[in-house]
Amino acid sequence: MIPQEGGFAQLKFRDPARGKALAGELERLAREIGREPITLMHVCGSHEQAIARFGLRASFPPSVDLIMGPGCPVCVTDLPEVDEAVALAKSGVRVATYGDMLKVPGRVLSLADAQSEGAKVDVVYSVSQAVDLARSTDEEVVFFSTGFETTAVATAAVILSPDRPKNLSVLSAHKYILPAMEIVAEIPGTRIEGFLGAGHAATITGWGIFEPFAAKYNRPVVVAGFEPLDILAGLVKLLEMVRDGRGGVANMYPRCVTKEGNLRAQEQLWRVFETAGGEWRGIAFVPDGNLRIREEFAEADARRRFDIDVTSLWTTEPSELAKDCICGAILSGLAGPHDCPMFGKECLPDRPIGACMVSSEGACRIWHQYGGRPDLRSLTPQVEVAV
């Protein structure tokens, strides 16, 4: 065999031997369940990253189909939201945003397009860099913010801060994942039998937040972390619950997640934001799916501070290619990247057509990054190495 020294086997949550044992458990449970496919959904780009990065799908039983749901906040940011940011940037306001958001197509333009036409767009790594940017200038700075609870909390903290620069406001495209899971669970004919919950969002919300959902739809939810052993152990738990026909919530990330979550962070989050219905790209109108800034913080809300006119952007038809994009079906778990005829051909990371190819959390981008085909079960017969 190939010598194992110098590798990452010594890292606690990346021990391949333990991984093999868990994969054996998955096999056993899949046999006990006895039907196929057993369709499971995770709702987090970081889960998809880890699954593709470590080639985990190759160790799943063939009957287990783990698909990625609407777990990429950048991907589900809808065209009108991007258009609002583009309109602001073109009107001369300085727009700061995450690098991932730069290339997300609006109806006609992306922020990157606006930038190349002369608009002031700054890439920041975090909301605190947007604060620094605002401090360094007299210009109006708008932070175009996205993300689920984890980043929304950081945005909320800045809005609540007494030191917030007066020239900084926020255009919120923050999302709330739970209502989107309900939509997916309600899609007629959906075969999803269980959900893998995102561990980092649960550090904020607590795992208890999934209990009403699991009860209402009688489907199990398992909160899992992001190392390969976290994911495999989470799936073992999920299959056990599927086998037993149990709903309910299990926490397989106890080193970070509690039932109540981070109460102080939740308090800040809900003081600043309230839920509002909104269109999620390609999926549907998601009631309570968007996080809007409360009236009380109107001066920090770009939507109230500026009169944003997006109609000027709507005079041009979207490109023909954009109409063939199947991002919506991918985000709702009805299709995979390889079902899209443009994947890896017309649609590439450096010239994306759909949002799923833009974000590092998007399914198409991840599959492309890891060689276009993360599931190699059918392609690699066992190879013996003679050393």
Next chain:
Amino acid sequence: MTTLLSPRPAILDERISMKYGAGGRAMRALIEGVFLAGAAEAPENASEDVGIGLSAMDDGAAIRVGDRWLVITTDSHVIHPVFFPGGDIGRLSISGTVNDLAMMGATEVLGLTCGVILEEGFALDDLRRIQASLADTCREAGTTVVTGDTKVMGKGELDGIVLNTTGIALTDRVVPDSGLRPGDLLIVTGTIGDHGMAVMAARHGLDLEGELRSDVAPLNRLIRRVLVEGGEDVVAMKDPTRGGLASALHEMASKAGVGILLYESAVPVAPAVRAAAELLGIEPLHVANEGKAVIGVRPNTAERVLEALRSHPLGRNAAIVGTCLAGPEGALLLDTGFGRRLLAEPEGEPLPRIC
């Protein structure tokens, strides 16, 4: 059913962007689409004398001289910062050219040329330091600069200093980068990702420099040992510079028409490099090396070559990391210990992730 990574036609953008110089797929498309497509015909009767020419896209060229091969290669060096942990542009430019020669089996370097282009305002002290480093590295490689050229350009017309080095060497046997067969084993001569990660940390001011040091070094003496020990069973060599180990293996696999299975847990990576890579979301297999080689060896000789490598200071972390398969042709598969996936060639230069 989808095909396995169908080769993409080379679509070139109207303007050159940075990715065309990053050693990945974009750079190869540029060379193929512009320089190779537009190359002049070789003169009559010259073809049999050129053993390895431009179209082979190898590390250098091999031209027959009597009953031996003259190997020639050229390399231009730009790097920011000019001085980085573990080296500087002087050491880099000698090592880069010496290593390209060595990768073709030519380890006795006859001499080097060195062209220098300086930006107006460049500090003389810095130039002296770079010259001293050039000389030290030449001594290490057992060669010298035999001729050179100096130009100065206006302020802002280039970034400090550009060095070009050309090297020539004679050899009895040329080792191409295309000689792999199914069953051959792949050896790397040491830890992967050190150079690129050290430079990236220095460039972006990522306060991680502590243990990160470039591996930049001339490898010809190490490779001579490999060739003495392994002889004809050493069938392919490449230095995994820009684009990293992934890019080098992709090229070797596609030129030889074999598949390569790489065992991730067998690839030596220094703990500091692994930590920085995790933090920044960068794949160490995509990160540049300047003092490492990947060597394809017939299976029965692999252990002997490995021992020879490990007895030299520059090869003490050498390891067998992969094996060649009959197919899928040109594909690079990564066994992560948990499963297998395709390992993509980097498109351009890896950048720290945004969020």
